[in-house]
Amino acid sequence: DAGITQSPRHKVTETGTPVTLRCHQTENHRYMYWYRQDPGHGLRLIHYSYGVKDTDKGEVSDGYSVSRSKTEDFLLTLESATSSQTSVYFCAISEGGTANYGYTFGSGTRLTVV
Amino acid sequence: SQKIEQNSEALNIQEGKTATLTCNYTNYSPAYLQWYRQDPGRGPVFLLLIRENEKEKRKERLKVTFDTTLKQSLFHITASQPADSATYLCALLNQAGTALIFGKGTTLSVSS
Numbered sequence: 001d002a003g004i005t006q007s008p009r010h011k012v013t014e015t016g017t018p019v020t021l022r023c024h025q026t027e028n029h030r031y032m033y034w035y036r037q038d039p040g041h042g043l044r045l046i047h048y049s050y051g052v053k054d055t056d057k058g059e060v061s062d063g064y065s066v067s068r069s070k071t072e073d074f075l076l077t078l079e080s081a082t083s084s085q086t087s088v089y090f091c092a093i094s095e096g097g098t099a100n101y102g103y104t105f106g107s108g109t110r111l112t113v114v
Numbered sequence: 115s116q117k118i119e120q121n122s123e124a125l126n127i128q129e130g131k132t133a134t135l136t137c138n139y140t141n142y143s144p145a146y147l148q149w150y151r152q153d154p155g156r157g158p159v160f161l162l163l164i165r166e167n168e169k170e171k172r173k174e175r176l177k178v179t180f181d182t183t184l185k186q187s188l189f190h191i192t193a194s195q196p197a198d199s200a201t202y203l204c205a206l207l208n209q210a211g212t213a214l215i216f217g218k219g220t221t222l223s224v225s226s
Contacts (some may be wrong), residue, residue, distance in 0.1 A: 033213055042218035043158070043203070050212075058213060090157050099146035099207035100165070103214060105157030 003027040006091050006106035013113055019078040021109050023091030025071075031094040032074040033103070034058075034066065036087040043090065049074055050097055081113045116142045116209050120202075120217040127194055128225055135189040135220045137204035144206040147180055147187050152201045152219065161202075194224045 004025045013019050023032060034046040035058075045058030047066040055066050063085060065077045078085055088110050092103040117140045127133050137147070145166050150158035164171045164180040164187065171178045177190040191198050201221045205214040 035216075040218070043216040045208075045213050045215070048213050056212065092157075098211070099144065099148060099205075099214065100163065102148060102160030102163060103150075103158075103205075104160065107157050108155075 004091065004093055004104055004106045006089075006109050008109060009107065010110045011112070013081050013111070015082060015113055016080050019081050019111065021076045021089055021091075021111070023074045023076070023106060025074075025093045027093060027095075027104070028071060029093040029095050029104075030071070031097050032068065033092040033094070034064075034074070034076045035090045035092065036060065036085075037090060037108075038087050046076065046089075078111075081111075083113050085111065086113045087111060116140070116215065118204060118206065118215060118217040120204060120220045122220045123218070124221045124223070126223045126225065129195060131194055133191040133194050133198070133222055133224070135202050135222065137187040137189065137217055139185050139206060142206065142209060143182065146206065147178075148205045148214065149176075149178060149187075149189050150203040150205060150216075152203060158203055158216075191222070194222075196224050196226050198222060199224050 007022045033048040035043045044060045049055045049068045067075045088108050090108045091106040094101045119138045121136045148163040149161045152158040164178045175192045179188045201219040203219045205216045208215045
């Protein structure tokens with residue numbers, strides 16, 4: 001998707017290993033979000049950021065941490081991956097923090113924890 | 115707690131007909147409601163948003179209504195085409211006002 005890229009696109013990792021997913025944007029948007037999408041649950045918010053070094057937890061933040069040292073990059077880290085973290089992870093960006101701005105999503109990272 | 119429900123998991127219609135998807139929400143009074151399209155293996159794509167003081171919004175073959183009394187939004191695709199086949203998600207801002215929460219989506223299949 002234009003202006004936002006996620007890497008890697010696919011990853012298989014072993015239980016207990018740390019994993020970092022990267023979201024990079026070229027839109028200079030202040031707001032960035034990490035969601036996971038699972039069958040039967042839909043999209044659920046993990047963490048979000050409202051500026052450099054400003055982050056907060058979402059509804060499913062346990063086992064995840066984030067960092068945002070630059071406007072363009074928002075990293076999601078699984079400190080010690082578990083099988084329950086097998087999912088598709090989406091990053092999104094928004095020009096404003098309210099619902100009168102649509103989100104632009106990345107193409108996703110499919111993570112499998114074995 | 116705040117909930118969004120999209121009543122149908124799947125909707126199958128014939129080409130040329132109007133598809134109508136429903137989004138209901140509870141325990142909240144959002145000022146805006148958004149709709150997204152998601153294709154398999156891709157991220158959601160923003161389609162349009164409607165404000166609480168707008169009863170209806172149109173964009174090409176798409177029409178969205180927002181009834182704050184019923185706590186419901188309807189999403190219509192007129193003259194549907196096979197290319198409209200996708201999953202459609204509704205979203206609104208969470209109660210904390212920090213991020214969107216999404217319904218689980220309705221998968222629309224349009225057959226020719």
